Each structure stands twice: as C-alpha cells, then as structure tokens.
Amino acid sequence: MIEQILSLVQNPIVQQVWNVIWRTSPVWISLILIRYWFILWLNYKRREWIASQGSVLLEIKIPREMVKSPLAMEIFLNTLHNTGVGTLLDVYLKGRVRTWFSLELVSKGGEVHFYIWCLKASKGRVESQLYAQFPNAEVHEVSDYTLGIHRDPEKISIGWIGQYALTKADAYPIKTYIDYGLDKTEKEEYKNDPIVPMLEFLGSLKKGENAWFQILIQGHTKEGLKYGRVFIKPDWKVGIEKEIKEILTKATPKTEDKKASPQPSKGQQDVIAAIERASAKPAFDTMIRATYFAEKDSFNATNIGGLIGSFAQFSSSSLNGFKPDFNAGYDYPWQDFKGKKKAQNETKLLEAYKRRSFFNVPFKHFHGKPFILTTEELATLFHFPSSIVAATPTLTRIPSKKAEAPSNLPI
16 A cells, blocks of 8 residues: 555656646645635625624514405515625625515514514615505514523523425425415405414413524525625526426436427426426525524423424425424434534524524524525415414404594594
8 A cells, every 4th residue: 555655656747746736836825815815804894794784673563454465475575685785896895795684483482473684774665665565564673582592501491493494406486375375365264374383383382482483585696796706606597497307307208219298297287387486486595593492491392393393384295395404403412422512503503593694694604505485485484364364362463453533533
C-alpha cells in the first residue's frame, strides 16, 4: 500500500499537476478568500437591514357569522406575493432581502388564536387587505406571545418541536379546499373544512399546555445576481414539465415500434390537472414549524401525535402531503449521549421560531430547504372557518357583528 502511494507521488504527471496547483495557489486561494469575504459581508448587511426594519404581530379576531370561503384568504395571500428587492445597490450595500411573512395558528391552554407576523413596513398593506376581504374582522397589533417562553427543563416539558417537508416533489400540490368542495355554493352545514381537525386539536388542550404552528412564506421567483446568487436558481415550474412528462411516460404502452401515444388513466389525468391548476397560481417559498410544550404538571404525551398528525387531512396518496423532516430528538439513545444534542436543537429551533427566521440569517435554511406552496394551498392551511362548520368553542371570535349606528340617534 505504501509502495503504491510512493509510486503515485513519484509519477511525472502527478508531479506536473502538483506544480501547476502550487504555482496558481495565489490565484485560487485569493478567489476562495474573496468568496468567503463576500458571504460574510452580505450576511452582515442583511442582519443589519432586517434589524432596522422592525416587526409586528397582528392578531385577527373573526366574527361569529363568518361565511367567507378560503377563496377570500387566497385573494388576500395574492397581495403578499412580492419578490422585489430593489436595485443591486440595495441588495449588496444595504442588505435588502425579499419581504416574508409568518402565518400562525396558536393554542394557549386551549384558547385558539390566528396571527400574522410581518415587517413593520408591511403592516399597513396586511391590515388593509385583511379588511378588504374580511370587513367584519378585527385586526389588532399585539405583543409577541413567544417572547416570554424559554427552554427551562425544570418548569417546561417540550414534547415536540420540529419542521416539516413535502412527501413528493414541489410540482405535486397538496389536497386543497377546492378538492374538499369549499369553493362550491352549497349550504355551510354540508361542507367539510380540512382546517377543522387542526382547530379541534388546538382547542382540546388544557390549561398549561401550548401548541404553535408557524407557516413562513416568501414570494417565490427565479433567483439570480439580484438575490445574492452568482449562479441562477431556476423557477419551480421547470420541475413541473419534468413531472408531467414522467407521468405520461408511465402511461405510454410499451410497443415494438415505439410510436404509441400516452394513455393516462383517470387518476393520472386528475393528477396532471391538479399540477397544471397549481402552476397557474402565485407560489411561495415555504417552511412550516410546529411545537407542543406544557408545564410539567400539565404535560400530556398523547398530544404529540395530535400535533404531528394535524396535517394528515391535507395529504393525498396520489398528490402530495407533509412529513416531519427535522426535530430536536433522536431515534436512539446512542445518537445523543446525555441528551446534549436534543437540548441544543430545542434551543435553536425555539430561537428560530421566535425570530421567524428561515429564509435569511441568522437561521437561513436551518436544517431544511424551502418547499413550494401556492396561494390555493396556503389558503387551505390557514383560513378563517365558518362558525357552522367549525364550532370550536375556544376559537377567539368577535361577540357580535359590526354595524353602523342609526342615523336618527339624538345628539
């Protein structure tokens, strides 16, 4: 073995290659250093820009007589699809990044809340567009419910905290509100809203228990130099053609002349139609996080399964679905001696959740890659249910419907 290594080193060709590497080392070492300096500079400016923007948390309280379909939420989400970052000077000198948002469903001891987190500059747009689609709702800026929560093993038990991924390629959509018929005009009591099981789980928690769902979204676009990339990252629709082609290839009978036309089944036709419908909608880069934790005396381990299984109704064997992709724990004891890695992961994931950080520093692509969800899919995951379809008693609603005062009241 040693003789073979020595003979390889003494080979004239190897020596020539090594000489070239050595002589050109000032060039490629400089390029490596420039690259790392560039990354450090960009991250520093982005941290600075994000910190200067500030953020707000808006709580949406819905009326008891909510009759809007998820289409209203889809229209609202369309208005959040913004991929602008300004000029190259804005990107590289100021550190500007694409605007992102966080759609959050939260249970505090069984009391269910809808929140939207955004940068301060986007507050006015979010409020006005919410009122445009839900005129009877109330939108309030509230203090951040996450700030008072810290990892404290002596007081709090974290049952599960983690992130999700899609089960198939981005091109395949999840089962949406249209698949459930919520876009139809039939009576409310005959509709099945897929968000109801999630709300019922959140509403079933007891005092001292907490469950949080966070859906981080950022308008998707082809990324190039303007987004801090040297090499272009293509648009997600490039993969759609590939997936449809694979489906049609599987549906093509094998013949000797190789001239047979695709004969897709009814199921394959439905899948292609769903993919094409999704491709026509605005798309968002997405990451979903969730956690269940409780005070020591209130902790209920069975609620971990309820948390993880809350997305089951959005999944389809022929289309797409969700799966846990990264969490704080480990499958086997020897993977994490004395639980140190689990403790570190819990702390980092909780901090990433509180910062709403995934698309940018300090937790850029933290243990995961963003996946694509369209406005139709996001509106399915996050919308305000009808009071008839969702009778969750702990869902925060406005006691009565707003109305203007009569014009003939005495002054």
